[in-house]
Amino acid sequence: MSNKTIFCIGAGYVGGPTMAMIAHKCPDYKVIVGDIDDARIQAWQSGQPPIYEPGLAELTRSSIGRNLFFTTDIAKGIRDADIIFVCINTPTKSFGMGAGRASDLQYWEKTAREILEHATTDKIVVEKSTLPVRTAEAMERILRSRGGKVRFEVLSNPEFLAEGTAVHDLEMPDRVLIGGHETEQGQAAVRELAKIYSRWIPQERILTTNVWSSELSKLAANAFLAQRISSINSLSALCEETEADINEIARAIGMDQRIGAKFLKAGVGFGGSCFKKDILNMVYLCEFYGLQEVADYWAHVVEINDYQVDRFVRNLLVHLFNTVADKRIAVLGFAFKADTGDTRESPAIRVCRKLVEERARLVISDPQALENARRDLADVADRIEFEPDPYVATQDAHAIALLTDWAEYRHLDYERIFKGMVQPAFVFDGRNLLDHHKLYEIGFNVYPTGKAPMSHL
Numbered sequence: 001m002s003n004k005t006i007f008c009i010g011a012g013y014v015g016g017p018t019m020a021m022i023a024h025k026c027p028d029y030k031v032i033v034g035d036i037d038d039a040r041i042q043a044w045q046s047g048q049p050p051i052y053e054p055g056l057a058e059l060t061r062s063s064i065g066r067n068l069f070f071t072t073d074i075a076k077g078i079r080d081a082d083i084i085f086v087c088i089n090t091p092t093k094s095f096g097m098g099a100g101r102a103s104d105l106q107y108w109e110k111t112a113r114e115i116l117e118h119a120t121t122d123k124i125v126v127e128k129s130t131l132p133v134r135t136a137e138a139m140e141r142i143l144r145s146r147g148g149k150v151r152f153e154v155l156s157n158p159e160f161l162a163e164g165t166a167v168h169d170l171e172m173p174d175r176v177l178i179g180g181h182e183t184e185q186g187q188a189a190v191r192e193l194a195k196i197y198s199r200w201i202p203q204e205r206i207l208t209t210n211v212w213s214s215e216l217s218k219l220a221a222n223a224f225l226a227q228r229i230s231s232i233n234s235l236s237a238l239c240e241e242t243e244a245d246i247n248e249i250a251r252a253i254g255m256d257q258r259i260g261a262k263f264l265k266a267g268v269g270f271g272g273s274c275f276k277k278d279i280l281n282m283v284y285l286c287e288f289y290g291l292q293e294v295a296d297y298w299a300h301v302v303e304i305n306d307y308q309v310d311r312f313v314r315n316l317l318v319h320l321f322n323t324v325a326d327k328r329i330a331v332l333g334f335a336f337k338a339d340t341g342d343t344r345e346s347p348a349i350r351v352c353r354k355l356v357e358e359r360a361r362l363v364i365s366d367p368q369a370l371e372n373a374r375r376d377l378a379d380v381a382d383r384i385e386f387e388p389d390p391y392v393a394t395q396d397a398h399a400i401a402l403l404t405d406w407a408e409y410r411h412l413d414y415e416r417i418f419k420g421m422v423q424p425a426f427v428f429d430g431r432n433l434l435d436h437h438k439l440y441e442i443g444f445n446v447y448p449t450g451k452a453p454m455s456h457l
């Protein structure tokens with residue numbers, strides 16, 4: 001039994017689900033989640049999480065009011081806690097030195113000062129947000145700046161959950177990583193945190209390292225994952241020129257156990273709040289340490305991603321007879337991946353903006369992300385329709401641009417859709433989700449990613 005209290009600062013995509021899982025698995029810990037955003041807190045409190053994530057509402061409701069609580073009172077949360085998780089966002093800096101690449105750490109520093117101000121007993125402070133390597137050092141300096149009696153031990157415990165599968169990833173993670181100092185107090189704090197995870201995660205999956213390895217491992221994991229996507233996407237361009245098929249290549253190389261089969265799906269490019277931000281952050285760090293060649297190497301992963309999006313738009317334009325002006329284009333999917341309403345860094349944003357520049361008439365459909373889509377494209381929204389029903393969205397369209405791999409798009413009645421479209425009808429499959437042969441037989445001109453086009457023209 002533990003009578004410990006956990007406080008988490010930041011009730012977003014990372015903090016909310018992670019704390020819901022800890023509360024669920026550890027009913028003897030009191031888990032409080034704080035956020036400055038009142039609307040977010042109210043949504044969590046009502047048992048209807050502010051983010052869409054399969055299984056999350058049920059998970060939250062299993063503990064809410066029992067040992068899981070939500071609050072905007074950050075000061076009290078800090079005071080009462082034994083362990084404080086920091087899960088606030090660290091966006092890319094938009095101003096000054098390192099703008100566009102470095103992490104904006106202003107909220108992070110503000111949070112460290114807040115912890116210092118309100119803490120009256122010893123605390124373990126856990127960095128869960130993804131941060132530049134050696135951020136823990138800066139945090140420790142702030143926390144120790146008053147030299148008072150309260151002791152703080154800072155740990156790094158990055159989160160590897162992916163959106164859409166957050167509940168599964170939290171319940172059965174490949175590993176949990178805990179970085180701590182190699183001092184007696186540091187190791188005691190590591191054991192305290194490991195104790196929580198060991199309630200449901202096998203011991204051999206709980207890795208402990210030094211703080212800096214843990215911080216950098218998170219950036220490295222995201223960089224490697226993104227690099228695989230850029231690698232397969234770069235080859236998809238070569239496939240389109242040579243009639244090789246990118247899915248067949250992914251299968252052939254993925255069966256080599258040294259390469260592995262996952263994360264080899266070619267598409268319109270990666271999105272999400274992490275990959276681009278974390279790589280750019282790593283690029284900035286490398287430059288800071290004078291490692292220009294290393295910085296350039298990783299910067300290319302992001303450049304290929306932008307190239308892939310631009311290539312998608314160029315293909316669409318070329319095959320629609322070099323003009324989309326006044327043509328109705330149905331965009332199926334706006335979220336950065338399936339099973340989430342999240343649109344942060346979604347390739348769909350860039351695709352839609354470019355199509356609007358070309359004066360296309362866009363109609364965007366998505367089962368979960370239309371509200372975010374409206375916000376992302378607010379400045380051009382008067383030229384766009386937002387339509388939840390894919391059959392209405394595709395009615396009278398010249399082309400379909402499929403941008404998110406929602407399973408339900410695979411099962412639409414494409415015969416019906418074809419009949420409602422302007423002829424010749426086109427499908428540009430930016431996720432290689434659809435049955436291309438079937439679409440071709442129905443009469444569509446089909447443009448997959450990384451495969452030869454199937455055209456009746």
Ligand code: UDX
Nearest residue numbers: 010011012013014015035036037087088089107129130
């Ligand atoms: C974010 C980062 O994107 C990710 O890199 C990092 O690993 C964890 O933090 P996410 O949970 O997706 O992940 O961010 P977001 O959904 O924006 O949630 C952050 C929350 O922190 C927001 O609800 C925001 O209101 C809150 N916050 C931010 C505070 O409560 N206080 C602050 O000072 C700043």
Ligand code: UDX
Nearest residue numbers: 159160161162163263264265267270271272274336337
């Ligand atoms: C990622 C990491 O997977 C996770 O470990 C980390 O904690 C946060 O960042 P997330 O961004 O939620 O998670 O989703 P992920 O499944 O990794 O997909 C990221 C993007 O890559 C999506 O746009 C997805 O469509 C794309 N992707 C993924 C591909 O284009 N091809 C693939 O084979 C896999």
